[in-house]
Amino acid sequence: MASIVGIDLGTTFSALAILNAIGKPEIIPNADGERLTPSAIFFDEENSDIVRVGIEAINSRHLNAERSVRWIKRHMGDASYHKNVDSKDWDPVELSSLILKKLKQDCSVDNNEIHDAVISVPAHFDEARRKATMDAGTMAGLNVIGIVNEPVAAALYYATTREVSGKVLVYDLGGGTFDVTMLDVKGHKVDIVCSQGDHALGGIDFDRKVLELLEKSYRDKFGAELIGSDEDRAKYEDEAEDIKRTLSRRNVAKIMLYGPAGNMRVEITREMLEQAISDLMNRADILVEVALEEAGVEPSAIDEVLLVGGSTRIPLVRQHLEKMFGFAPETAVNVDECVGLGAALHAGLTMLREKPEAVPPGISNGLRDINLTDVCNHSYGTVCAPLDKETGRRVIANRIILNKNTPLPCEASQTFYTLTEGQSELEVTVTQGEDADVEYIKKIATHKFELPSDRPAGCPIKVTYGYDVNQRMHCKFEDVQSSKVLEVDLSLDRDGSVSQSDTTEESQERLSAVGRSKVE
Amino acid sequence: MSEVLISLSILLAASVAAISSGLISRSGIAELASRLKLKGSTCLSVLARLANGVKSKDLVGQLKQAGSIGDFTSRILCDAKPEAAQNLYAPPDMSILNCRVRMIELKDGNTVIDAFAVEICGLIHAPEDIRRATLRISILDITDGSSEAKAVRARNPQGAPSGESNGSEFCYVAKLGRLPRQTTTLDDWTCVARLRSDGQEFCRRGRRTLRFDTSILSADGGLEFAHAWCTFVYDNPLPGYVDLQENDERTKVLTVALAFAVSAADGKLYDCEVALIKDWARDNVLESRAQTSDQARGKLEKALSTTVAFFSEGNKLDTRRLCEEVVEIAPAGHRYEILDLCLRVTQANGSVAVEEMAILKDLASRLEIDPEKFRTMAEKILPLDMHEVMDINDLLGITSDMSKEKTRKHLNREYSKWNSRVTSANPEIQTQADQMLKIIAEARGQYISAGR
Numbered sequence: 001m002a003s004i005v006g007i008d009l010g011t012t013f014s015a016l017a018i019l020n021a022i023g024k025p026e027i028i029p030n031a032d033g034e035r036l037t038p039s040a041i042f043f044d045e046e047n048s049d050i051v052r053v054g055i056e057a058i059n060s061r062h063l064n065a066e067r068s069v070r071w072i073k074r075h076m077g078d079a080s081y082h083k084n085v086d087s088k089d090w091d092p093v094e095l096s097s098l099i100l101k102k103l104k105q106d107c108s109v110d111n112n113e114i115h116d117a118v119i120s121v122p123a124h125f126d127e128a129r130r131k132a133t134m135d136a137g138t139m140a141g142l143n144v145i146g147i148v149n150e151p152v153a154a155a156l157y158y159a160t161t162r163e164v165s166g167k168v169l170v171y172d173l174g175g176g177t178f179d180v181t182m183l184d185v186k187g188h189k190v191d192i193v194c195s196q197g198d199h200a201l202g203g204i205d206f207d208r209k210v211l212e213l214l215e216k217s218y219r220d221k222f223g224a225e226l227i228g229s230d231e232d233r234a235k236y237e238d239e240a241e242d243i244k245r246t247l248s249r250r251n252v253a254k255i256m257l258y259g260p261a262g263n264m265r266v267e268i269t270r271e272m273l274e275q276a277i278s279d280l281m282n283r284a285d286i287l288v289e290v291a292l293e294e295a296g297v298e299p300s301a302i303d304e305v306l307l308v309g310g311s312t313r314i315p316l317v318r319q320h321l322e323k324m325f326g327f328a329p330e331t332a333v334n335v336d337e338c339v340g341l342g343a344a345l346h347a348g349l350t351m352l353r354e355k356p357e358a359v360p361p362g363i364s365n366g367l368r369d370i371n372l373t374d375v376c377n378h379s380y381g382t383v384c385a386p387l388d389k390e391t392g393r394r395v396i397a398n399r400i401i402l403n404k405n406t407p408l409p410c411e412a413s414q415t416f417y418t419l420t421e422g423q424s425e426l427e428v429t430v431t432q433g434e435d436a437d438v439e440y441i442k443k444i445a446t447h448k449f450e451l452p453s454d455r456p457a458g459c460p461i462k463v464t465y466g467y468d469v470n471q472r473m474h475c476k477f478e479d480v481q482s483s484k485v486l487e488v489d490l491s492l493d494r495d496g497s498v499s500q501s502d503t504t505e506e507s508q509e510r511l512s513a514v515g516r517s518k519v520e
Numbered sequence: 521m522s523e524v525l526i527s528l529s530i531l532l533a534a535s536v537a538a539i540s541s542g543l544i545s546r547s548g549i550a551e552l553a554s555r556l557k558l559k560g561s562t563c564l565s566v567l568a569r570l571a572n573g574v575k576s577k578d579l580v581g582q583l584k585q586a587g588s589i590g591d592f593t594s595r596i597l598c599d600a601k602p603e604a605a606q607n608l609y610a611p612p613d614m615s616i617l618n619c620r621v622r623m624i625e626l627k628d629g630n631t632v633i634d635a636f637a638v639e640i641c642g643l644i645h646a647p648e649d650i651r652r653a654t655l656r657i658s659i660l661d662i663t664d665g666s667s668e669a670k671a672v673r674a675r676n677p678q679g680a681p682s683g684e685s686n687g688s689e690f691c692y693v694a695k696l697g698r699l700p701r702q703t704t705t706l707d708d709w710t711c712v713a714r715l716r717s718d719g720q721e722f723c724r725r726g727r728r729t730l731r732f733d734t735s736i737l738s739a740d741g742g743l744e745f746a747h748a749w750c751t752f753v754y755d756n757p758l759p760g761y762v763d764l765q766e767n768d769e770r771t772k773v774l775t776v777a778l779a780f781a782v783s784a785a786d787g788k789l790y791d792c793e794v795a796l797i798k799d800w801a802r803d804n805v806l807e808s809r810a811q812t813s814d815q816a817r818g819k820l821e822k823a824l825s826t827t828v829a830f831f832s833e834g835n836k837l838d839t840r841r842l843c844e845e846v847v848e849i850a851p852a853g854h855r856y857e858i859l860d861l862c863l864r865v866t867q868a869n870g871s872v873a874v875e876e877m878a879i880l881k882d883l884a885s886r887l888e889i890d891p892e893k894f895r896t897m898a899e900k901i902l903p904l905d906m907h908e909v910m911d912i913n914d915l916l917g918i919t920s921d922m923s924k925e926k927t928r929k930h931l932n933r934e935y936s937k938w939n940s941r942v943t944s945a946n947p948e949i950q951t952q953a954d955q956m957l958k959i960i961a962e963a964r965g966q967y968i969s970a971g972r
Contacts, residue, residue: 080947126943196936199943200954282961282968286935293932391853433940439900440941440949 006343011176015340023366065230077129100140124197151181153342166303174309222261786873843886
C-alpha cells in the first residue's frame with residue numbers, strides 16, 4: 001500500500017513526512033540522511049540531464065552560480081520568471097518539480113511507493129500559486145490530493161502532539177515567507193479563524209541585511225566592493241546565513257572577508273543585526289496586529305503563540321512576541337519540521353474524506369479524533385458597475401461575493417442587474433482580492449454569458465460562489481428570468497488565466513524536461 | 521459648440537491679456553456693460569480691449585468676467601416682457617376654458633416637495649359623438665419673451681442624479697374619461713394636475729416666467745375640445761440645462777487653465793505635459809473633431825499657444841480663485857476629472873517635483889476632493905519612484921492630528937492594502953506595493969516602535 005505523504009516545499013528547505021502505521025507523522029530523511037533538504041538546484045556542467053538538488057547544489061553554487069537556483073518559491077506563479085540553462089528556459093513550476101522529484105525519489109527507497117501527497121503552501125498564496133504548486137507535484141510524478149496552508153499544517157501537528165487549547169496564534173516565519181494564522185483549538189478540534197501573510201519576509205531577507213553589513217564594512221575599510229561576481233555573491237549569501245544563525249546563539253559572529261582590495265576580519269554583533277532587521281521586524285509586528293484585528297481579538301485574549309519556521313529562532317523575534325502578548329511563545333516542537341509533519345496529517349485527513357478505503361485501519365484510528373475547519377483564504381468577487389454616490393456616475397468596481405476567512409465549505413450569492421436595454425451578453429469575471437479598484441485585484445476567470453435579447457435593462461443575474469473543503473471553487477451565474485446558467489471552470493494556468501485543459505504541446509514538453517532530468 | 525470655443529478663446533486670450541490688466545470685479549463689469557448698453561459680442565470685445573490696456577496679475581478675475589459677461593448679456597439683451605402674469609383673483613371668462621397655476625406642497629414620505637397645481641374652469645365643448653377626453657399640459661419658459669421661448673424638459677424625479685433629464689420636452693398627459701355632456705361648464709376652479717417641480721428641468725436657475733398650456737383633447741389626441749394658457753412666475757432653485765451646459769463648458773476651460781498651472785508649477789513647461797493638455801483640450805473642448813470647423817480649431821490652437829507662451833514667461837495663475845469658481849459650478853465628477861488631468865500632467869515627464877505635489881494637494885483641497893480619495897488617485901498615477909522627494913506622511917496619509925494609536929491603526933490598514941497588491945500580475949503595481957510596504961515599516965519604526 002502506498003504511503004500517505006505530506007511535503008513542506010519551503011523557500012530554503014523542504015521536508016517530506018509520512019504517516020506511520022498508527023497515524024503519527026514522521027519525517028523521512030533524504031539520501032544524505034538529512035531530515036531537511038535544501039531547496040536548491042544545480043544543473044550539472046558535464047551532463048546536462050543531471051540535476052543536483054540539496055546540499056550538493058548549495059556547494060556547487062559557489063563554483064558556478066549561473067547554473068544554480070535557490071529560493072524558487074518566491075517566484076512561484078510568476079509567469080515572467082525563467083532560469084535559462086543550456087538554452088532551456090526552466091520556469092518555477094518545473095524547478096519546484098525537480099525538488100519534489102528529489103524528495104519523492106529519496107524517500108521512496110526505504111518506504112512504500114510515494115504517490116498521494118499533500119503539499120504545503122503559504123497561507124497567503126493565491127489561486128495561481130496554489131495551482132502552480134500542484135502542477136509541480138504532478139510533474140514530479142505525485143498525485144497531489146490537496147494543498148494545505150503551512151500554518152494550518154503546523155497547527156495540526158501542534159494540536160495533535162502538544163496540549164494546546166484556546167485562541168492560538170501561529171507565527172510562521174520561514175526562509176522566504178511569513179504567515180500569521182489565528183486558530184481556535186479545543187483538543188483535536190482545530191478551527192482556523194483567519195490568516196495573513198507577507199510574501200517577501202523571511203530568513204533570506206534577514207540574510208540580505210547581514211550581507212549588507214558585510215559589504216558596508218568592506219566598503220568602509222577599502223573603498224571597494226566586496227562582491228564582484230555571482231559566485232562571490234553566492235558564497236557571501238551563505239556566509240551571511242551562517243552569521244545570522246550564529247547570532248541566534250551568541251552575541252557576536254566573526255568572519256574573514258576576502259575581497260579584491262584586501263582581506264579583513266569583521267565582527268557582527270547581535271545588536272547590529274537587530275538594528276539592521278528592525279524594519280523587517282516592524283513588518284512582522286504589523287502583520288500580527290493586522291491578523292489580530294481581522295480576527296477581532298486583542299493580544300491579551302491569545303492563549304498561546306506557536307512558532308513555526310527557522311527564522312523564529314532569532315531572539316529578537318521571540319522578544320517582540322513576548323512584549324506583544326506578555327508571555328513567551330511555545331517552542332517545544334521542531335520549528336523546521338512541523339509543517340511537513342502537519343502536511344502528512346492533512347494528507348491522512350484528506351484521504352479519509354476522499355478515499356477512506358485506501359487508508360489502513362491503524363492510520364484511520366490515529367486520525368479519528370482530529371477535526372479541522374479551514375477558511376476561505378481570499379475574498380472572491382466579480383466586476384460590476386455600481387453608481388458612485390458622490391459623482392452620480394457609474395464606476396467599474398470589484399464587488400466581493402465570498403468573503404475571506406469564511407469557514408469551509410461555504411457558498412454565497414448576490415444579485416446584479418443588466419445595465420442596458422436589449423443587453424444580450426455579459427462579461428462575467430471571477431476576481432480574487434479585497435480591493436474595490438479592479439486594477440488591484442486578480443481576474444482569475446473571465447467568460448462571456450449570452451442572455452436573451454429584447455429585454456429591458458435591470459434583469460437580475462444571480463451570482464453564486466462556492467468553496468469546498470478541498471479549496472476548489474465553483475462559480476455559477478444565473479439569468480433569473482430565463483433560468484439560463486453559466487458555470488465557470490476554475491482550472492488555472494500558471495499565469496492565473498483560465499484553461500479548459502492542460503494538454504498543450506508546451507505542457508508535454510515541460511513534463512518531459514522534468515522526466516528526462518536525472519535528479520541526484 | 522461655438523459657445524465653447526468662444527469661452528475658451530476668451531479665457532485663454534484673456535489669460536494673457538490679464539497679465540497686464542487691472543482687477544475688475546464681476547459687478548464692476550456688469551455695471552460697466554450696463555452703462556454702455558452694449559450687445560454681448562461688442563461688450564466682449566470692449567472688455568478685451570479694456571483688459572489689454574490695464575495691468576493686472578489677476579487672471580481669475582478675467583476668467584470670471586468672461587463667464588459673467590455671458591450671463592449678463594443674456595439678461596440685458598433679453599429683457600423679458602412676458603405676457604401679463606395671471607391674476608388669481610380676476611373673475612374668469614366662463615364662456616371659454618380658463619386655467620391658472622398655484623404653488624402647493626406635496627408630501628413624499630418625510631420630504632415636502634413643491635408642486636404646480638394646475639386648475640381649470642369654464643367651458644369645454646366636445647362633439648356629440650366623441651366624449652372621451654384627455655388632458656394635456658405643456659410648459660414653456662418665456663422669460664425672454666415668447667419669441668425666445670425655451671423648452672422645459674422632463675426630468676426623472678426619483679433617484680436620478682442631480683441635473684439628469686431625459687432630454688425630452690415636458691408634457692403631462694392624463695385620461696379624463698367620458699365627459700358627462702357635450703358642453704361641460706366648470707363653475708369653480710378645479711385642480712386637474714399636481715406637477716412636482718422636480719419633474720421638470722428649466723433652462724436657467726432663478727426667476728422664470730412659465731407658460732402653462734392646458735388642452736382638453738379627444739382620447740386619441742386628434743381633436744382639441746378646449747385650450748387655455750396662463751403664465752406663472754417660478755423661482756427655480758436648481759441650475760437649468762443651459763446653466764449646466766455653460767458650466768460644463770466653463771469647467772473645461774478652467775480645467776485647461778489648472779492643468780497648465782500644475783505643469784508650470786516646477787518652473788518648467790515640458791513638451792510632453794503641454795502635448796497632453798492640448799490633446800485633452802482638443803478632445804474635450806472640441807468635442808467632435810470631425811464636425812469642428814477649421815476656424816474653430818484654429819482659434820483653439822491659437823488660444824492654447826498663447827496660454828503656453830503666458831506660462832513659459834514664468835507667469836502664474838491664481839489657482840485659488842479658479843478652484844473657487846470650479847466648486848461653484850462643477851459637479852463632483854467634473855472636479856475629479858480636473859484632478860485626474862492634473863495628475864496625468866504631473867506624471868507625463870516621469871518625475872514629480874515637490875512644487876507639483878504641493879500644487880496638486882492644494883488643488884485637491886480647494887476642489888473639495890476627499891483627501892483619502894486624492895491620495896488613492898495620486899498613488900495610482902504617481903507611483904513612489906516618480907517622486908523627487910518622498911514625504912512619508914503625504915504618501916501614507918499620516919496627518920499631524922493623528923495620535924500614536926490612530927497612526928498605528930492607519931499604518932496597519934495601509935499595510936493590509938498594499939500587502940494584498942504585492943502579488944499583482946502587473947509588475948508596476950508589484951514594485952510599488954513592495955516600496956510602499958517598506959516605507960510603511962519605516963513609518964512604524966518612526967512613529968510607533970521608537971518608544972520601545
